[in-house]
Amino acid sequence: xxxxxxxxYPTIGMLREVGAASLFAARAARACFDAPMYPGQIxxxxxxxxxxxxxxxxxxAVFIGAAxxxxxxxxxxxxxxxxxxxxxxxxxxxxxxxxxxxxxxxxGRVSAGLAAxxxxxxxxxxxxxxxxxxxxxxxxxxxxxxIAAVATFPLLVLVADIIGVMGGYLVxxxxxxxxxxxxxxxxxxxxxxxxxxxxxxxxxxxxxxIAVMGCYFGFRSKGGALGVGRAATNAVVVSTVLILxxxxxxxxxxxS
Amino acid sequence: xSVAGKPANGPKLAWVGVKKRLGGxxxxxxxxxxxxxxxxxxxIGGSGVGKSVTLKTALGIIPADAGEIRVDGEDVTHADTRRxxxxxxxxxxxxxxxxxxxxxxxxxxxxxxxxxxxRMPRAEAKARALETMRKVRLAPEFAERxxxxxxxxxxxxxxxxxxxxSRPEILFFDExxxxxxxxxxxxxxxxxxxxxxxxxxAAVSITHDMASARKIADEIAMLHQGKIIWRxxxxxxxxxxxxxxxxFVHGRADGPIQAVx
Numbered sequence: 001x002x003x004x005x006x007x008x009y010p011t012i013g014m015l016r017e018v019g020a021a022s023l024f025a026a027r028a029a030r031a032c033f034d035a036p037m038y039p040g041q042i043x044x045x046x047x048x049x050x051x052x053x054x055x056x057x058x059x060x061a062v063f064i065g066a067a068x069x070x071x072x073x074x075x076x077x078x079x080x081x082x083x084x085x086x087x088x089x090x091x092x093x094x095x096x097x098x099x100x101x102x103x104x105x106x107x108g109r110v111s112a113g114l115a116a117x118x119x120x121x122x123x124x125x126x127x128x129x130x131x132x133x134x135x136x137x138x139x140x141x142x143x144x145x146x147i148a149a150v151a152t153f154p155l156l157v158l159v160a161d162i163i164g165v166m167g168g169y170l171v172x173x174x175x176x177x178x179x180x181x182x183x184x185x186x187x188x189x190x191x192x193x194x195x196x197x198x199x200x201x202x203x204x205x206x207x208x209x210i211a212v213m214g215c216y217f218g219f220r221s222k223g224g225a226l227g228v229g230r231a232a233t234n235a236v237v238v239s240t241v242l243i244l245x246x247x248x249x250x251x252x253x254x255x256s
Numbered sequence: 257x258s259v260a261g262k263p264a265n266g267p268k269l270a271w272v273g274v275k276k277r278l279g280g281x282x283x284x285x286x287x288x289x290x291x292x293x294x295x296x297x298x299x300i301g302g303s304g305v306g307k308s309v310t311l312k313t314a315l316g317i318i319p320a321d322a323g324e325i326r327v328d329g330e331d332v333t334h335a336d337t338r339r340x341x342x343x344x345x346x347x348x349x350x351x352x353x354x355x356x357x358x359x360x361x362x363x364x365x366x367x368x369x370x371x372x373x374x375r376m377p378r379a380e381a382k383a384r385a386l387e388t389m390r391k392v393r394l395a396p397e398f399a400e401r402x403x404x405x406x407x408x409x410x411x412x413x414x415x416x417x418x419x420x421x422s423r424p425e426i427l428f429f430d431e432x433x434x435x436x437x438x439x440x441x442x443x444x445x446x447x448x449x450x451x452x453x454x455x456x457x458a459a460v461s462i463t464h465d466m467a468s469a470r471k472i473a474d475e476i477a478m479l480h481q482g483k484i485i486w487r488x489x490x491x492x493x494x495x496x497x498x499x500x501x502x503x504f505v506h507g508r509a510d511g512p513i514q515a516v517x
Contacts, residue, residue: 038372120358128317129355133418134344134373136337 024219025212028146031138041144049110049145049211050152054159056109057102061160064097065089065167073176085176086186089168094195098160100247103206106153107239114145114214115235119221119228127219142219146211153207154200161199198254205250206243213239266329268293268458269426274313274323275482276306283309285482286323291475293425296452296459298473298490300466300504302513305479307462308352311428314460315347316340327426345373348419348457349428353435354411356403356418363389363399366417374422388417391454392447409440413447420451427452429461433468445471466505469493478504480513 069089076082118141121127130137165187172178214235221231267290276284283306291297301307312318314325316335325333332343356365364371366388367381376384386396394413403411412432419427429448433441445468452459452472463469469476473490478501486498493505503511 124353125351125355126357128312128315129349129351129357131317131340132315132344132347132349133369134341135368136341140372 020220021212021216024216025208027138028142028212028215031136031143032147034139036139038140038144041140042147045144045148046152049148050156053106053109053152053156056105057156057160058163060101060105061093061098061164062167062170064101065093065164065169066171068092068097068164069168069171069176073172082176083186085172085178086168086183087190089172090165090187090191091195093164093168094161094191094199096199096247096251098164099157099199099202099206100243102153102157102160102203103210103243103247104240106156106206107210107243108236110149111210111214111235111239112232114211115218115221115231116228118215118218119231122219122221123224123228137219142215145215146208149207149211150204151207153203153210157199157203158196161196194255198251201254202247202250205246209242209246210239213242267291267326268328269314269460270324270326271310271314272324272326274310274320274325276309276313276318276321278309278318282482284313284320287479287482287484289477289484289487291426291458291460293458294456296449296461296472296474298469298476299460299462299479299484300464300469300476301462301479302504303464306482307479308430310479311349311430311460311462315344315349315428341373345369345422346425347428348422348424348426350412350415350419350430350432352431354403354415356411356414358403361400361402362394362406362414365403365414366421368418369422384421385417388421389414391420391451392417393443408435409437409444412436412440412444416444416447416451420455423455425455425457427455427457427459429459429463429472431463431465432461432472433463433465438467441465441468442471448472466493466507 069085072085072088073082076084118127121141127137127141130140169180169183169187172183173180217231217235217238218228221227270290271287274284274287275282287310289297289299289310299307299310309318313320316332320333323333324331327343327346332339335343356362357368360368363382363385366385367376367378370376370381370384371378386399389396389399392413394410394417398406398410398414403414406414432444432448436444448459448461449472459472461469461472470490470493475487476490476493477484477487478498479485480500486496486501488496493501496502496505499512503513
């Protein structure tokens with residue numbers, strides 16, 4: 001095989017996959033606004049995708065907040081700037097680490113779960129069965145998961161922000177000798193609404209990416225257990241990369 | 257007899273020169289097939305010849321590359337999503353593995369179309385589901401169970417109940433007896449015959465199981481290399497005059513059909 005073919009075939013394949021995923025995302029987004037809606041399905045997915053993700057997001061946030069406080073204290077001590085720990089913790093958590101780390105954890109939990117669930121439905125012909133029962137799989141399966149992810153991820157990140165800041169507070173007050181009231185006052189005084197809004201906007205975008213990629217790879221899976229496993233792996237890997245890319249794009253476009 | 261205002265002598269469902277290429281292979285190379293209301297057609301053929309693809313082209317799950325799918329004489333090959341959903345009200349399908357929804361109970365599976373497509377109140381839909389369970393001889397105590405708690409035969413019965421609950425005009429059966437013991441398979445065959453007669457619908461089944469084909473078919477067609485190579489009354493299957501059909505019916509490795517191993 002010559003050099004052009006070696007480069008060309010994978011490139012064309014990748015472009016075809018990007019095109020297919022984009023069309024899938026557009027169709028999924030449109031299905032969220034088209035009747036009929038399935039409120040029961042949306043409520044069920046809010047519970048599964050949102051509520052059941054709280055423990056993993058909360059645990060991630062508390063340890064990240066605590067470790068961040070320790071690192072900032074160590075670094076700040078080199079410039080006699082230890083007092084900035086609360087300010088930098090809240091900024092780092094709300095603008096960056098809260099949404100990104102929650103997004104990465106949810107890429108593992110939610111995206112893989114969606115790909116495995118929908119992939120199993122695909123290979124056992126349950127999705128074909130939906131069609132024969134006069135039900136559009138995009139409206140019944142995909143749209144409720146997409147709506148649930150986009151709606152609940154900002155709430156999860158808001159919780160992660162609060163828990164992350166409290167992780168920093170516990171270390172700051174418990175180990176680093178900060179006064180509790182001063183720590184909280186500095187945190188609140190330094191925080192701006194725009195910082196929180198940036199994090200929540202990222203969370204909604206990550207929710208979209210995670211739900212679409214999980215559903216997309218599940219929907220296209222074939223070949224039994226191996227195909228479903230591959231779909232779950234691809235969903236996590238692609239979601240993770242897209243989250244990090246989207247994080248950069250949103251941060252760079254956000255008015256400072 | 258007339259169904260949905262159409263004359264009984266026209267085909268209820270027809271494939272006209274349907275072609276489909278999948279994975280670089282011409283799976284269907286011009287399938288011509290039709291079935292009238294009240295008739296049961298069984299399509300036989302080896303593994304991988306495109307029997308399931310044939311059914312799925314009629315349902316729009318796999319779009320045909322060429323040719324036409326006609327329902328009551330209307331070309332529905334390129335029906336849009338909305339039209340397709342309305343059209344599906346005429347169809348019922350029993351899938352090979354039953355394809356019951358894991359997350360729903362048996363009665364919710366059976367009543368799925370009634371609740372989600374027809375927007376019937378749940379209590380009324382449940383009553384209809386229980387009545388249909390009785391028809392397919394699935395005891396009502398299984399109504400609240402999940403599919404995973406049922407045996408293969410019970411899952412087929414539940415799948416059959418889901419297919420017939422809204423009294424479709426066209427019924428598809430994809431390998432209805434695969435994976436079942438001979439006694440359960442025969443019970444499913446009896447049910448299929450009974451349900452098709454009861455509904456007066458057009459039925460198309462695909463199977464490798466000749467005992468099943470003999471029992472449920474008015475007519476049998478054989479699909480080979482993407483085309484229908486023989487079609488005739490079920491009673492003629494043992495003297496078809498086709499070497500392909502004879503080899504298949506008698507399950508011989510030697511003959512014009514090459515075994516796929």
